[in-house]
Amino acid sequence: MNEPRHPYAPAPVPLRCPRCGSTVGPEQDWCLECGAPARTRLAPTPNWRLPVLALAAIVVVAGLALAIAFTTLTKDDGTVTAATASTASPAVVDTSTAGAVTPPPQASTIAPGMASTAAPASSVTPSGATPAG
Numbered sequence: 001m002n003e004p005r006h007p008y009a010p011a012p013v014p015l016r017c018p019r020c021g022s023t024v025g026p027e028q029d030w031c032l033e034c035g036a037p038a039r040t041r042l043a044p045t046p047n048w049r050l051p052v053l054a055l056a057a058i059v060v061v062a063g064l065a066l067a068i069a070f071t072t073l074t075k076d077d078g079t080v081t082a083a084t085a086s087t088a089s090p091a092v093v094d095t096s097t098a099g100a101v102t103p104p105p106q107a108s109t110i111a112p113g114m115a116s117t118a119a120p121a122s123s124v125t126p127s128g129a130t131p132a133g
Contacts, residue, residue, distance in 0.1 A: 015039070 015024040019036035
């Protein structure tokens with residue numbers, strides 16, 4: 001059952017909408033005229049622009065650093081260096097003679113088992129005929 005109001009209790013003060021000024025009932029949280037919150041406080045929207053701007057700046061700086069590193073590591077200055085190892089044998093030092101250095105042995109240009117096709121110089125004449133005698 002409804003409790004009767006006490007005669008000495010103060011009457012509720014009608015609440016006004018903070019936006020439009022219309023009367024808001026005691027059970028209403030929102031104004032029925034303009035839709036503004038009457039009894040509810042809304043938190044302001046978070047500032048999302050600063051974190052997005054900071055993230056974009058980080059991405060740009062990282063991309064720039066990556067591009068600089070890539071161009072530095074793949075720079076082609078036009079010089080070509082040989083990447084072959086030297087197969088020449090070092091000079092042999094003969095310790096029996098006083099400081100004499102002998103050159104390394106020369107490699108044969110003819111493979112073992114192959115005959116030389118060069119004719120001796122005394123057997124060929126300038127005309128290409130073999131001398132008779």
